Amino acid sequence: MTTDRRTFLSGMAGLGALALVGCSPDESGSVPGASPTSKAPAPHGGPVNLRVAGTVAEGLNVPWGIAFLPDGRALVAQRDAGSIVIVDPDAEKGKRTREFGTVRGSVGRPGGEGGVLGLALDPDDESQLFVFVSTAEDERIVRFEVRDDGLGESDVVLQGIPTGQAHHGGRMAFGPDGHLYVGTGEATRRERAQDRESLGGKILRITKDGKPGKGNPFDNEVWSWxxxxxxGLAFxxxxxxxACEFGESRVDELNLIKKGGNYGWPRFEGESDDPPQGESSVPAGGTPTSFVTPKVTWPVAECSPSGMAIAQSTAFVAALRGNRLWSxxxxxxxxxxxxxxxxxxxxxxxxxxxxxxxxLWLTTSNTDGRGRRRDGDDRILRVVME
Incomplete structure (x- = not known):
């Protein structure tokens, strides 16, 4: 599968990965003027049928983030191993995967949730890879140079995202405005989600240098809270x-993200559009707020959503505890x-x-200390839409 630069960028555009400089998202989260006026409206989502067409790679350690290179190969984060591998789907079976580099300072362990998590390739410069990594001090975003022989020099783009035993967040996606959107967890400290000064329990919108995006609602890195x-993040x-996120014990959520939107945790789990009442609805240093309700909720036993993609006007959500893929x-x-x-x-x-x-590339997560290992795990499956 040889993919030229134009084909690669066309495929990524459906995910909102192309940068269209000079546009600022409005309060719906979409980017006015980002699409040509001649663009046909997206078809409404309808029934799709999915089939696993084969295995792209196997023997991986908790494959987490994936970033495609222009030639069709992919960089894949191995969470607990603290490393990144490169996967060539066109190579001979057994030779499709090789080590690409180690992310120093990564703290990951079986049964935990942190380590080397999300990956995002700069849509304007494929030699720049952004990596979300858990360290002993914090969660941070590190930018690496991508060389032919592996990872090169690195620099820290953003640090100080809260870390803890769980709830690390970690998914990243470049938006059509050229900014990097980052999902974070509240690191098991509930109150952080309602504190607009904390980077935990948020979706962040930052520049490639880690600065708050122009037009952010609170004059900091926070886009929603x-x-x-x-x-899970996808355009x-x-x-x-x-975005999809984990509930606590009742329901998980699929949300349409609004600029400045408050998604209710910990006051609400699931539906959260009730009017604010009492002091608990007032964020630290803020004023009373209304809440945005999810578009979809699932019982936690049927989901635990870790990743998502959008294609053919359909959102695909990968479920950990649910052991399934939702469309x-x-x-x-x-x-x-x-x-x-x-x-x-x-x-x-x-x-x-x-x-x-x-x-679709779909990863298993049976080597993470919480699943039952199967032959070949962990794997990347190739799923076709019919």
Missing amino acids: GHRNVE DADDRLW VPLDGENVGEPTAFFVGEYGRLRTVIVAPDDS
């Missing part, structure tokens, strides 16, 4: 940002009935991403 643990064809039809800001695929067939599912050939 009131989140528990965001591990739809109309530049709207969607959710999208129709503008509305959603259809979710459908579950591969229930129990491959174990815990961690990451889903649209590949340059328009298939």
Whole structure:
């Protein structure tokens, strides 16, 4: 599968990865003027059928973030191992994966949640890779130079994101405005989600140098708040940002992200559009706020959403505890009935991403200390949409 630069960028555009400089997202989260006026409206999401067409790679250690290079190969984060491998889907079986580099300072362990997490390749410069990593002090974003022989020099772009035993967040995606969007967790300290000065329990919007994005609602890095643990981010064809996050014990969520939106945690788990009442609705240093309700909720036993992708007007959500892949039809800001695929067939599912050939790459997560290891785990599965 040889993919030229134009084909690669076209595939990534559906994820909102192309940078369109000079545009600022409005309060719906979409980018006015980012799409040409001749662009046809996105088709409404309808039923899709999914089929596993084969295994791209196997024998991986908790594959987490994935970033595609222009030639069709992919960089894949190994969470607990603290490393990044490069995967060539066109190579001979058994030779598709090789070590690409180690991320120093990474703290990951079986049964935990931290380590080397999200990856995002600069859409304007494929030699620059952004890595979300858990350290002993904090969660941080580190930018690495991508060389032919592996990872090169690095610099810290953003540090000080709270860390803890769990709820690290870690997913990243470049938006159509050229900014980097970052999902974070509240690191098991609930109050951080409602503190707009904390970077925990948020979706951040930053420049490539780690500065707050111009037009951010609170004059800092925060784009939305009131989140528990965001591990899935994706842009739809109309530049709207969607996110999935873990609930505590009742329901998990799929949210349409609004600029400055408060998604309710810990006051709400699930539906959260009730009017504010009492002091608990007043954030630190702020004023009473209303809350944004999820578009979809699932019982936690059927989901635990770690990754998501959007293709063919459909959101795909990978479920850890649910051991399945959810598809959710999208129709503008509305959603259809979710459908579950591969229930129990491959174990815990961690990451889903649209590949340059328009298939989905779907990772298992059975070596993370919380699943039952199967032959070949952990694997990247190639899923085709029919």
